[in-house]
Amino acid sequence: MPEGPEIRLAADAIAQVLEQKIAERVSFSQAPMRHFGKRLTGIEVLEIETRGKAMLTHFAHGWTIYSHNQLYGVWTVAERGQIPPTGRSLRLRITTATHEALLYSASDISVWPTADLGQHPFLARIGPDILNRDLRWQDIATRLREPRFANRQLGALYLDQTFLAGLGNYLRSEILFQAGLHPNLKPAALSRGQIGQLSRITLELCWRSYHTRGITNPSSRVRKLQGKGLRGEQMRFAAFGRADLDCYRCSGVIDRIEFGTRRLYLCHNCQPEP
Template sequence: MPELPEVERATGVVRDVAVGKRIERVETVEDEIVFSGITHQEFATEIANRTVTGVGRHGKCFFLELDGHGRMPVLHFGMTGMLQVKGQLATYYKETPKSANTDWPPRFHKFILHLVDDATGEVAQLAFMDARRLGRVRLRRSPRTEPPISELGFDPILSMPLLEEFTPLVLKRSCPIKALLLDQSFSAGVGNWVADEILYNARIHPEQKCNTLSEEQLSALHHHTSDVCRIAVSVNADDSKFPEHWLFKHRWGKGKKEKHTLKLPSGEPATIKWITVGGRTSAYVSELQRAPKQSVRGEKKKRASRKTQKIEVVGDTESDLTALSDSEPDTVKNVRKRKASAKTSETPTSRKRRSRPSSSLTNPAASVT
């Protein structure tokens, strides 16, 4: 999934190609999933014949600022979203595949902006593509103050809090630190590889509980949350220019025969391991990122209790992130209270009546009409 550095690179593409140009017309493809809260025709009609005056970003969301009245596009790439300028290759996440081409219109495009500079006559076309349809295209009057951007946490590049503000935000949580970093309401723009890189450089195990971090660990976490994003953005998300000592350069060999070349500070080969934290595969170096023994024991007890404890799930789905609240959800508490109350209020007669088989099951001749 494109993360903060890749989305920042995309805003640069829009800035270079679109700012100062008028949207002469918009080609769209019907997609009720990607176009969120609007139809593709509404999107095209509302932004046509308006000039792009700027581009902004917060976390993994970016938006186009347009002149005149009306709403403005707010975009999210999801897992496979990307931009492509006519005549150029698309801006792929991680690496450009050999099959990439400049065919036009590109496959899986959701909209194409036809742009013109009224002063010079220069024209350009910019396409938004999304093969897996997990991206989102929205319209908002005030992108920075409306959802989804208004619901996001701090941006490590644009609004990194001071250490004294950052520390209590972390310590009040009891979830694994990797899960917290992935939560966009905490740190907007931090995704899987960025979170792993932050924790590797800070020498923190991804499963360590937030409220067990030491002052030294919190200081390192604060520094590298900002620093990893800053370095990646400074090279325009070009991973070939990332530092050689970064975990990113060596983490992609899971399940493959070739061996990585990451070294420990001592010069010995590092051991990269993978675990699932916060619903995502997490890479870490076992020699440098050690889980506190206390946390390991606590996790074993919790896993054992889960095997014997039955919890009713309320709602359609569960989040793939560890719960951030230290307390049990009220809905689950209420379910348990109702069950406990029902058990204590049962009489021996009612239990006997409830256990007696019904006639429709015992009598083969019984029928339902």
């Protein structure tokens, strides 16, 4: 499933062709949604917003399309009338004078009065968006200390969207590896310094992934790996997906474990079990 940085990158592409443009046609493929097409057609698109892994398409007359890609949803941008061939099911099509924004295979789409979005069952319970420009590391540190989160294992907490919206499986492994923390640890057991470090790393890695289109390794390590001839996925992560490979820090071995039914990668030397 795409994580916060990937959803924000998709939103950026959609925003380029939709924001401040008139939606000359809006169509939904699913029968219960089709009547909303007329309500949204001919209206200006004000903003494309993301909240965690959800995307919100805000229209000027006070209505919003909520969409969540789930496992299989994909947004595509094309020139008007140039819909690319694909075996996917087209769920939503927004057409401007020059472009098309196309959502394929997503199963979670709804239309809401913008003022009522706080009542949406997903949006009502999620935490702050990890790429919200107003989010500071101090805010994350405060949440880690809250009673509802402080006694949760980090391996579970860092997939919980009520803690921070947009975190996902690869970010979880990468953040905990960078912080040197075992997934079994709980925030309540961390020192003030560890809480601060974890909070800074959380924010830093999420923004790095966004700016680099999915690379969480620092630029110095990426250059070194490129010098060795590595490309693409081979140089993307420090821990995630690197089972049985050497740890970049200690030359130990990266291990893959199952945590909460999801795969998690760690170095037992750098992230000792409590």
